[in-house]
Structure formats: C-alpha cells, structure tokens
Amino acid sequence: MIPVDPPPAAPQGDLDRLISDGRYRRILVTALLAVSVVAVVPLLIMTGVNYYQYRQAFRSEVARPMAGFVTNGKQALEAFLTERLAALELVVRECTFDELRDPDRLRGLLGNMKQSFGGFVDLGLLDERGLQVAYAGPFELEGRSYEEYPWYVEATQHGQYVSDVFLGYRNAPHFVVAVQHERDNGRAFVLRATIDSELINRLVRSLGSRPSLDAFLLNQEGLLQSPSRRYGAALEPAPLPPLAAGPQTEQVELSDQRGDALIVSYALIQDSPFTLVLVSPQGELLSGWVGLRRNLLIFLAASIVLILTVVTIGTTKMVARYREADMMRAAAYHKMEYTNKMAALGRLSAGVAHEINNPVSIISEKAGLLKDLLLMSKEMPPKEKLVELVDSVLRSAERCGGITHRLLGFAKHMEVQRDSIELDQLLIEVLGFLEKEAAYRNIQVDFAFPEEPPRVVSDRGQLQQVFLNIINNAFAAVEDHGRIEIGIREAGEDGLAVWISDNGVGIQEEHLSRIFDPFFTTKKGGGTGLGLSITYGIVQKLGGDITVQSKVGEGTRFTVTLPKET
C-alpha cells in the first residue's frame, strides 16, 4: 500500500470546540448543584418537619401533666376556700348577731372551729358600720373600725371575701376570709376569720411532685402568696411577667427576670385573689427533647455530608465519562473521515497500479531493447536509435511520476488551505484518476464549463475529495458506454454550482432522502455507506450545499453549490 501520513491530530471543528474544558466544568457545576439541591432540600424539609413535630409532641407530653396538676390543684384550693367560707356561713346562720357579740360565745366558736377545721387563728364580728364589735383571738382588735378598708367594702358588696396573704400573727403569713349576713332588721354584719396560710401552702406544695416543679400562689400584684422553691418566701415579688389568669388553666413558655426559660401553668382560683402557678424550667422538662434534637441535627449533618460526598464523586465521574464519550465520538468521526478517505484511496490505487503498469512495461521493454541492441548487434547501433530509446524510457518515467504524484497529492493530509482554485481544472484533474476506467469501459465524459475560468477560494484537498466521491459514484452508476456530464455555472451573486449527471441506473425515490445518511448504501455486498455522508459534511463545512435529482432507469444529477469564498 502506498504509505500515507497518519490522520492528523483532531483539527478544530464544531465537535472539537464543544470538548473544551470550560464547557464540561460548567456541566459539572450545574449537575452538582442540581443533584445536591434535589437530594438535600427534601432532607432538610423533612428534618425540619420532624424537628417541629417532635418538639410539639415533647412539649405537649411534658406540658399536659403540668396543666393537669394545676387544674386539680385549683379545684382543691377552691374546695378548701369554699369549705372555710361555708363554715362561716354556717355560723352566721346559726347564731344571731347578739349571740356573736358575746366574747365567750365567740371564743368558744373559735375553739371549735380550730378543732374541726384547723387553721383558724381569730374571729371578728363587725357591725353595719364596719366596727369590730367582738373579737376572739390573739390580738386586741376589739373596737377597731374597718369601715374604710377595701376588704370590708368588698365583703359588704359581694357578701364574701378572701384576702391576700399578709404577715399576721407571729409574723407568719395569714389571710382573711369574711362573710356578710343580713339580720332580720335589715342591717348587715360581717363575720371575719384569719386563716393560717400553712394549710394552703401544704396543698400548693403537694403539686410540685418533682423537684423541678415549683408550685406557688400569686396575687394580682405578682407577689408570692405561698413559698416558692425558686423565688423565695411569701410576700416576695415573683420575678415573672404578669400572667393573665382566668378560670381555665393556661400554659405558656416564658423567661423569668433571671433569664431562665420556663414552662408556666397557671389558673385563677375563683372568688379569691390567688393565682395558682406551676413552674418548670424548660431545660429540665425537655432534657429528653434536647438529646433527641441533638441526635436529629447530627443525623442531618452526617446525611448531608454523605450525600454531598457521594453526589460529588458520582457526578464528577459521570461528567468525566460523558466528556470521554464525546471525545471518543469526535475521535471516531475523525477516524471515519480518515477511513473513508483511505477506502477511496484503496479503490484508486488499484486503478492507479494498473495505470502505472503500462509506462513501467514500456520502460522495461525499451531498456531491454537497448541492451539487446548493444549486446546482440555486430556493430554499434546508430546513436540516434539509442538516444531515441533512452528518451522513450525517460518519457515513461515521467509519466509514472505524474501518476504517483497525483496519487500522493490526494493521499497527503493537506492542511486546511485556502487557495484560489480554478474549478474546471480541479475537476479535470480529479477525472484524471478515472481516465483509464473511462477508456476501458467506454464511458463518455463531457464537460460544460463557462468561458470565464470559474474560481473559488477554498481548500483544494477537500474539494478534490468531494468531487472524486461524486464522480466515482457516477462511474459506478453507469453501464459501459454510458455518459457522464460535468458542468459549472453561476449560482446567484456569490456562488458557483457544479453539476455531475449520469445516465446510469438512478436512485429510487424513497432512497433519495436518505442517501446522505451515514451508513446508508444500496451497493450489494456493501460499501461503507460513508462516502456521501462525509461528502455532505465537507460541503456543509465549506459553506455550500449539495442536492440530488434522480429517476430510476434514467439517471442521476448531483449539484454542488459553493460560495465563491468558502
């Protein structure tokens, strides 16, 4: 085989422009972002939802018992107060005003009440003017006037009264309950009793079942009415924000003035100034939650790291493969072009070998004859004769040279050049490859060239390839004694059209649209099917166009239009 240069390193074409690093970096970044977002966002959403739900669940699980305690405690306290008031009610209904005025009677009553109920410290009877007319208890309070006192006013207005806690007997916390009763004569009197807070304190304390729970009473001014583990003794201010207490148990999360985060359950004790409050530090209550939250966040972080790692590795590999595939495709295309050229070359070289054989035979015979004459003749043959023979040899050698040069000119991978080319000369040159075949098969080739030499500025090698391919096809299509016509004409302002028509077998109509497809061939036993598709590609690259018309049994015409400058 004729040695030819190997295919060149991939020249810059469309496909090659695509395989730039920049493009793949962009693809990689886009893919990474897309996949990461798609993977991570749902995870975040779900984790967020879970977080929120667990938190709510925890809070309600933990907080509900607290509210329960408060409700129960409130009911117990209300019962306690109701009982004490009921005791007084009983007394005022059972005893008359005058009976009660008797200090001994009053003292006796007090003693009984202490025994039965416990907690009563003193009793006082006030007339309709608010004057304490009788008193039983540790102090000397007889004769005092309470007309102006708010508690008296309220007692007369509402018929019952429960007071705030105050420091009373022995500087211990006490509170007062009072009831009013209307006498037969229409005048009202009030019976009041002081009660030791200790009973209430006990009740309240029992609510704080866990060390972390702190139960206490507050008055409307926010002062402690019972001792608080956190905040101190009764009558100290509780460092809490004001609580809007009502008969329903409420629960809030807030921070006290010390900055501790708390869960606070509270309810108003009916008909009293007291608000029952149950406090628990959020941290302690929710320690289980805090652990869970930490685990959730660790899981989230680990998942994200894992996802991102896998995504990065996977996507990078995938894009690398994709790039590899593109590069292989480009390489395959180049190889295909090369193979096609080589196939064309192979076809040619058989013909060319034939062609060269003749001048070589001539050289062989002429030189042989020269030797014969020199050796076999008795006399030296005339100089002219010898020179004539040598000339013949030289001419044939030149002929051989022409053939090989032509072949090598085609085989060499020329750089993409732009030359000013005379199209008619190029076509004649290309036909030269097929001269012998034309002669042998008696194929008539006619040219129809314009008077003005038609010039284009283009790549010679590629144009040769294009026309060689088409003309080859024409030769294959015609039978012996067939006819091929090659012509050039103007095409618009800036173009030239070359047509190659034959009167061969023609192409079936349903195949016409596919003949430029790669791997499409109607040759039985195959050709590569690549010739026309590559030709098409080259023509497109040169900025031209190629069309075909054909009729089965009549012939085919290929028309290649080229811009005058490609």
Next chain:
Amino acid sequence: MDALRVLIVDDEAELVSALEERLQLRGFHARGVTTGADALAFLESEPCDVVLLDVKMPGLGGLEVIRRIKKERPAIEVILLTGHGSSMGVEQGMEAGAFDYLMKPVKIDDLTRILRSAGARDGVAKRGEGP
C-alpha cells in the same frame, strides 16, 4: 525452422514497437497493432501463429477479440497480457480459449518461452493446456 509469426496487440504504441523489435532480434516474425479492430483486420489478410493480446483495451476489448479469433481462426494461439494476475479479464480470457497469460511488465525470456511452446502446437487447436 520457420520463424514463428507473432502479432502483438496493445493500446500502448511504444510498448508494441519495443516488443516488435525485441522479438525480431530473437528470431520471431513480429508485427504489432494498437486496437482490437486492427488486429482482426490483420488476421484476415496475414498469416499468424500466435497473438499476444492485452486484456484491457478500449474499443473492441480483449475478450471479444479472443472469441472472434477462436471462432474464425482457431489454430491461432492467444497469449494474454495483463496488469493484474487474477482479474476477471484473465479468467474469462482463459475460459474463452487463451493459451496462457503473462503479467506486465513481462520478462522477455518468459515471453519467448511461452511463445515457442504456443507455437509448437499442431494446427489442431488445444484448449487451456500449457507445456
């Protein structure tokens, strides 16, 4: 012995003339033409023993010439000249009755040997048998 009469038929004129001279120098009576038609015309009028025939020629091709010769003057042996050993032209030519074939470029000694053995045949035409 009478000189063997040889007709050389090849479209390359220079080859024909060179072979003519060389064969003449070696004792053959050699003539040459450059077309199949001329060959048949020559054989009409001139005696000939062996035809040396190029397989690939334009116009009246080699195969057609063999057939005509074998039909009209079967005594004449035909030797094929070919640039390609196993081409269809050679196969068909041998089938049509050629005596042998030679590849171009020929060695003059091979040529003379084959010509002589073709010429050694009797007037009776024999098909495809070499010496």
